Amino acid sequence: MSTLMPLLTLMVTLVLAAFNVQAALPGDSIYQLNSDWQNRQGDSLSIQQLVGKKQIVAMIYTDCITACPVIVSEIKSIQAALSPEQQQRLGFVLVSLTPARDTPKVMRHFAKKRGLNEHWTLLSGSDEDVRTLAMALNIRYMGLADGEVAHSNAITVLDEQGRMQLQQTGLPGGPAALIEKLGL
Template sequence: MTDRTRRLVLPFAAFLFGLVALGIAAVLTLTPQGREVAASDVGGPFTLVDHDGRAVTQADFAGEPHLVFFGFTHCPDVCPTKLFEIAQTLDEVKERSGRDIRALFVTVDPERDTPEIMKSYVSSFDDRILGLTGSPEQVAQVVSAYRAFARKVPLDGEDYTMEHTAIVYIMDEQGRFVAGLNTAQAPEDVAQELLARI
């Protein structure tokens, strides 16, 4: 191995090692007491407020499969991209199967995301996406129940942003977690994957 090749390979090997270590650390951090997280450990009872100001619980979405995504309305890129992908998927599912699947957009920023703001935000994507908010305690409980992650990150002055999980959860008709949905595919492929799982 030449010096030049060694200089290229060693940093790449170190990067891969770090990536693997980060993945292991994330699994151990998000997995209680080092045990595997079963599908039944994801989700559960919640009480929130929808974007029309009505109190809702998990029981309001029983009887039909649905998607769940955590985010916030001040999100600069990930959230609008995911919500656009979700809207495309819902259209494709409707076209292929005639089924109207709903999606729940749960804020991780309840301090700013009031029902009115959530309604204005989700209405620009799809009327089958329901914005959910609540008190900081209610939102924290849902984030924890879904084994998600959310953290406030201060910016200049009084401003802040939120780091958060970007998984799209597929939940079955009984509110049980099925799998994460890969929305970064062509809409027809996402729809096919979703329909195969519900």
């Protein structure tokens, strides 16, 4: 019984800590969404696990040949303009608009092909969770008969607590202008 007590205490502490983190989030935080995702390694990830640093978020699909490669290239140009210290304070998140097709294996291949390093989180979720997140981020999308997806081409920046800090299409003024807005 005495060996179980420290383990039980640890478990209760972890549960309470998790509850307090979520309770401390502002009401307009994206991290309030109760959604579970799968990353490119195939691990489950709660959206709340992104709390703690600013995130640049885009909703894409990996087999897109038009807008999505441009979005990823623009975000990569932001990353390239950052110092290593700035990169530690910022995450890059790509959320799949076609979760049935964008399996962890497909996302790993996409990340490797595009040169996306450990600062990038690629997420795939249920159709419902993708739609809910898109609505929360004010991203519109619609599947087309040919398998393509028409979607908003927005880059969204979330603050450390998951509140929308800014959203824009493209990089008017280049990466430096967005980095200045980030206040890194």
